Amino acid sequence: MQSSRMTHLTPYTAGEQPRDKSYIKLNTNENPFPPTGMVREYLREIDPADLRLYPDPKMTRLRDALAEINGVGPENIFAGNGSDEVLSFVFYGFFDSVAFPEITYSFYPVYCDFYGIPYTSVPLRQDFGIDLPGFQRQNPAEPVILANPNSPTGMYLTPDEISAFLEEHDSNSVVVVDEAYIDFGGDTCAKLLNQYENLIVIRTFSKSHSLAGLRLGYAIAASVLIDTLFTVKDSFNSYPVSTLAQELGVRALSDGEENRLVVQRIIETREWTSQQLTDIGWRVLPSKANFVFASMPGRDGASLYSELKNKGILVRYFNKKGIEDFVRITIGTDEQMRILLDTIGTLS
Numbered sequence: 297m298q299s300s301r302m303t304h305l306t307p308y309t310a311g312e313q314p315r316d317k318s319y320i321k322l323n324t325n326e327n328p329f330p331p332t333g334m335v336r337e338y339l340r341e342i343d344p345a346d347l348r349l350y351p352d353p354k355m356t357r358l359r360d361a362l363a364e365i366n367g368v369g370p371e372n373i374f375a376g377n378g379s380d381e382v383l384s385f386v387f388y389g390f391f392d393s394v395a396f397p398e399i400t401y402s403f404y405p406v407y408c409d410f411y412g413i414p415y416t417s418v419p420l421r422q423d424f425g426i427d428l429p430g431f432q433r434q435n436p437a438e439p440v441i442l443a444n445p446n447s448p449t450g451m452y453l454t455p456d457e458i459s460a461f462l463e464e465h466d467s468n469s470v471v472v473v474d475e476a477y478i479d480f481g482g483d484t485c486a487k488l489l490n491q492y493e494n495l496i497v498i499r500t501f502s503k504s505h506s507l508a509g510l511r512l513g514y515a516i517a518a519s520v521l522i523d524t525l526f527t528v529k530d531s532f533n534s535y536p537v538s539t540l541a542q543e544l545g546v547r548a549l550s551d552g553e554e555n556r557l558v559v560q561r562i563i564e565t566r567e568w569t570s571q572q573l574t575d576i577g578w579r580v581l582p583s584k585a586n587f588v589f590a591s592m593p594g595r596d597g598a599s600l601y602s603e604l605k606n607k608g609i610l611v612r613y614f615n616k617k618g619i620e621d622f623v624r625i626t627i628g629t630d631e632q633m634r635i636l637l638d639t640i641g642t643l644s
């Protein structure tokens with residue numbers, strides 16, 4: 297009964313969201329803290345009658361607020377149902393082929409299969425960093441997408457490094473920087489947008505703003521590129537961003553200072569956790585994200601993952617060549633990380 301298109305689909309495997317018992321959930325990079333005050337207040341006060349109408353298809357208020365925060369115009373902003381949706385529109389709208397790191401966000405090859413886009417995967421460096429010279433040796437006219445900080449490694453490229461890369465890249469071919477984790481200590485590439493008309497920066501409210509359940513992400517780019525994203529969206533769904541998501545996005549942005557404190561706590565807990573794991577002999581990659589990618593000496597990632605799961609702690613393991621020894625551990629509260637470290641201490 298299926299269409300012929302179904303034969304080549306390989307869906308993304310999302311991190312587990314188990315309902316069987318309550319785990320300490322350190323597997324999908326969710327924020328352990330609740331959303332900020334204005335978000336909570338709006339949810340208490342919203343008039344259900346506001347939901348009678350369709351959302352604003354141009355997302356005007358949200359785009360105005362995002363433009364102001366990012367120092368660009370609203371014509372430079374597109375928003376979607378999570379950055380995953382924004383990314384899928386970017387793949388559809390800009391890639392006849394694309395290059396990305398061999399180890400990165402595993403949705404990228406899934407979108408390629410979905411849309412029939414051929415891709416080049418560029419190996420990481422020995423130290424697990426992204427090999428920009430490796431990309432430069434590819435066809436400079438082939439579009440590129442980089443997660444920065446990268447997932448699952450947490451490793452980060454500076455805007456200077458990305459700018460040097462853009463200098464060598466064909467200015468008629470887009471370079472996409474997926475900044476899902478940029479708030480956790482990295483420096484954004486958004487400041488390069490006025491120099492490079494082929495740059496697209498992607499962000500999400502899921503991680504630093506504690507709104508993974510809301511589904512809200514956005515792109516910042518030159519207005520001609522944003523127009524393309526609207527053409528893709530309007531050929532697919534006029535209203536992917538609900539009224540609630542548009543309104544809550546505006547509220548979340550207005551809580552900048554409160555959010556900065558939340559993010560700062562997570563950064564401090566990350567640094568503490570990295571140090572503790574290093575002290576007991578683990579290898580921990582340097583992270584600018586809300587997770588660490590780490591390996592325990594003498595043990596593979598799969599067995600570490602399942603033993604921790606048995607003991608009530610969920611982390612993420614990727615069955616992929618080169619990273620079989622690692623697990624990705626989301627930074628939770630101090631208390632959760634102490635329990636994690638105590639539990640690790642009981643492993644033989």
Ligand SMILES: *Cc1c(COP(=O)(O)O)cnc(C)c1O
Binds near residue numbers: 447474476513
């Ligand atoms: C989490 C994540 C996303 C998806 O975020 P949503 O906005 O929740 O869809 C995109 N890119 C990377 C690298 C991520 O880790």
